Amino acid sequence: MPNYDYKCQTCDHVFEVFQSMNDPKLEDCPVEGCEGKVKRLLGTGAGVIFKGGGFYETDYRSQSYKDGAKKESDAGKPKTDAKAESKPGSGSSTAPSKSKD
Template sequence: MPNYDYECQACGHRFEVFQSMNDAKLTDCPQDGCGGMVKRLLGTGAGLLFKGGGFYQTDYRSSSYQAGAKADAGSSAASAPAPSSAPSTPASN
């Protein structure tokens, strides 16, 4: 069930209501002594937050695929040239 934002046309009070999509729109302001007409505001919705695993294509790969990927990563690291351990010396004039 979504939250809907409303604004009173008389007093400017803004509020949020958690109601079903099938419920009728509110018409009266809930502020004490106001009773003005309210208007439902169009919202942009909330931003999505993706936390934890399960949101990437690779999270659902089979175990055989993951084992192959590990093997490929290990072999590519082994075939990479090792950094030289020779100290660099400045060129003399």
């Protein structure tokens, strides 16, 4: 639900109302003793860009932000040591064979 700005045409009181798009426009000034009519003002809107395949704020992050986020996520991952995992001869469960003499 959006916020709408209204301005009284008599006393110049400006106020904001949180209302549904389906609600009727306000007509009377909420200031006590003022009988003026209010007019809905045009809003500047939010800084959202709608284009491309997605409509998410993160779709339009700068490259430097993406690089920093990648470094941060890589730093949190545990590092694996390839040398420790594949030592030759370790972990072998074969017993030496006895020769028959």
